[in-house]
Amino acid sequence: MYHRVLVPLDGSPFAEQAVPFAAAIARRRDAILDLTLVHQPVPAWSLVADAANADQALLLAVQERERAYLDETAGRLRADGLAVEVTTLFGHVPSALAEHVDASGADLVVMTTHGRGPLSRFWVGSVADAMVRRVSVPVLLVRPRKGVSGRRTTFRRVLIPLDRSELAETALEPALALVEPGPARLVLLEVLDQPAPVMEPPLPYLVGIDPQLTLQQRELAEGYLAGVAERLRGRGFGVETRVGLGAGTADAVLAQAKTDRVDLIALATHGAGGLRRLALGSVADKIVRGADRPVLVVPPRDRGE
Numbered sequence: 001m002y003h004r005v006l007v008p009l010d011g012s013p014f015a016e017q018a019v020p021f022a023a024a025i026a027r028r029r030d031a032i033l034d035l036t037l038v039h040q041p042v043p044a045w046s047l048v049a050d051a052a053n054a055d056q057a058l059l060l061a062v063q064e065r066e067r068a069y070l071d072e073t074a075g076r077l078r079a080d081g082l083a084v085e086v087t088t089l090f091g092h093v094p095s096a097l098a099e100h101v102d103a104s105g106a107d108l109v110v111m112t113t114h115g116r117g118p119l120s121r122f123w124v125g126s127v128a129d130a131m132v133r134r135v136s137v138p139v140l141l142v143r144p145r146k147g148v149s150g151r152r153t154t155f156r157r158v159l160i161p162l163d164r165s166e167l168a169e170t171a172l173e174p175a176l177a178l179v180e181p182g183p184a185r186l187v188l189l190e191v192l193d194q195p196a197p198v199m200e201p202p203l204p205y206l207v208g209i210d211p212q213l214t215l216q217q218r219e220l221a222e223g224y225l226a227g228v229a230e231r232l233r234g235r236g237f238g239v240e241t242r243v244g245l246g247a248g249t250a251d252a253v254l255a256q257a258k259t260d261r262v263d264l265i266a267l268a269t270h271g272a273g274g275l276r277r278l279a280l281g282s283v284a285d286k287i288v289r290g291a292d293r294p295v296l297v298v299p300p301r302d303r304g305e
Contacts (some may be wrong), residue, residue: 001029001107001173001174001177002025002026002029002031002107002108002177003029003031003032003105003107004031004032004034004104004105004106004107004108005022005025005026005029005031005032005033005034005106005107005108005109005110006034006036006097006100006101006104006106006108006109006110007019007022007033007034007035007036007109007110007111008036008037008038008093008097008109008111008127008131009035009036009037009069009070009073010037010038011037011066011069013144014112014144015111015112015144016073017112017142017144017145017151018110018111018112018140018142019035019073019077020151020153021110021140021142021153021294022110022140023077023080023082023153024153024154025108025110025140025178026082026083027081027082028154028180029177031083031108032083032084032085033074033077033082033083033084033085034084034085034086034087034104034106035070035073035074035077035084035085035086035087036086036087036088036089036097036100037066037069037070037086037087037088037089038088038089038090038091038093038096038097039062039063039066039088039089039090040090040091040093063088066088067086067088070086070087070088071086073086074086087100087104093127093130094126094127094130094131094134095134097109097127097131097135098130098131098134098135101135101136101137102135102136106137107137107138108137108138108139108140108174109131109135109137109138109139109140110139110140110142111127111128111131111139111140111141111142112128112141112142112143112144113128113141113142113143113144113288128141128288129285132269132284132288132297132299135299136299136301137299138174138296138297138298138299139296139297139299140178140294140295140296140297141288141294141295141296141297142294143291143292143293143294152263154179154263155178155179155184155263155264155294156179156183156184156185156263157184157185157187157260157261157262157263157264158175158178158179158184158185158186158187158262158263158264158265158266159187159189159253159256159257159260159262159264159265159266160172160175160186160187160188160189160265160266160267161189161190161191161249161253161265161267161283162188162189162190162224162225162228163190163191164190164220164221164224167268167300168267168268169228169268170268170298170300170301171266171267171268171296171298172228172232172266174266174296174298175264175266175296175298176232176235176237178264178266178296179237181235181236181237182236182238184237184238185237185238185239185240186232186237186238186239186240187239187240187241187242187256187260187262188225188228188229188239188240188241188242189241189242189243189244189252189253189256190221190224190225190242190243190244191243191244191245191246191249191252191253192214192217192218192221192243192244192245192246193246193247193249214245218243218245221243222241222243225241225242225243226241229241240260242256242260244256249283250283250286250287250290251286251290253265253267253283253287254287254290254291257291257293262293263293263294264293264294264295264296265287265291265293265294265295265296266295266296266298267283267284267287267295267296267297267298268284268298268299268300269282269284269297269298269299269300284297
């Protein structure tokens with residue numbers, strides 16, 4: 001499924017923590033790695049003490065340093081047998097990256113949720129948010145950590161939240177492409193909001209949960225997940241199913257990820273009902289911001305829906 005994996009870099013060790021994940025995927029899928037850096041004009045005062053001495057030659061030197069950084073990083077990966085290309089872009093970071101995704105034919109973006117580098121002005125979580133909003137391919141988001149070494153870069157346990165909609169199921173194939181049948185275990189989760197009976201007229205106090213309605217919803221969820229699991233087992237994947245209860249879907253997903261010790265959470269950016277819930281304020285956004293492990297965010301097939 002993945003043939004070209006784009007990795008945005010900014011010269012920082014934080015941003016580089018996405019590289020081992022991307023390299024592992026590229027090796028497994030025999031894909032091309034595209035290391036991409038967006039050059040942003042650096043204020044003259046940050047380059048020299050005397051702003052009057054900042055000239056075009058100095059700016060060119062910065063660009064050459066950026067290119068040398070990309071070439072050095074690519075060289076290490078090529079020595080490990082990977083096919084690697086490097087790209088330098090100019091302009092607004094999210095816009096330039098999104099345009100390059102389309103122009104290059106990249107079918108996966110692997111990036112950290114923030115970075116800060118000596119070669120360019122820092123970019124933070126807003127870039128990751130913007131990429132999730134703008135691109136039409138899956139985005140694998142890795143939370144950078146200080147002093148990380150020997151971090152697992154392959155995925156053996158993957159949590160996939162579902163809600164009985166075709167839209168939520170769009171996360172399945174992109175997630176399956178990141179793992180190998182056999183050793184991998186997929187955990188399918190549906191979270192049920194605990195419903196309360198509708199009272200007429202409304203009561204000025206909380207009422208109890210309707211146990212019968214909860215039981216009916218649980219049975220529907222279990223039946224649905226069992227059907228999805230059967231299809232996936234037929235393709236050689238090990239599958240477990242979970243039905244969770246809670247008032248907040250995002251919190252329930254994050255809690256289940258810890259309970260099952262998954263390596264990856266994979267989810268679509270919107271779910272039941274066809275509502276457009278891209279990033280900010282959505283369940284996906286809360287999971288991305290709250291997760292302490294990689295999250296694969298799969299966009300709608302049609303960004304215009």
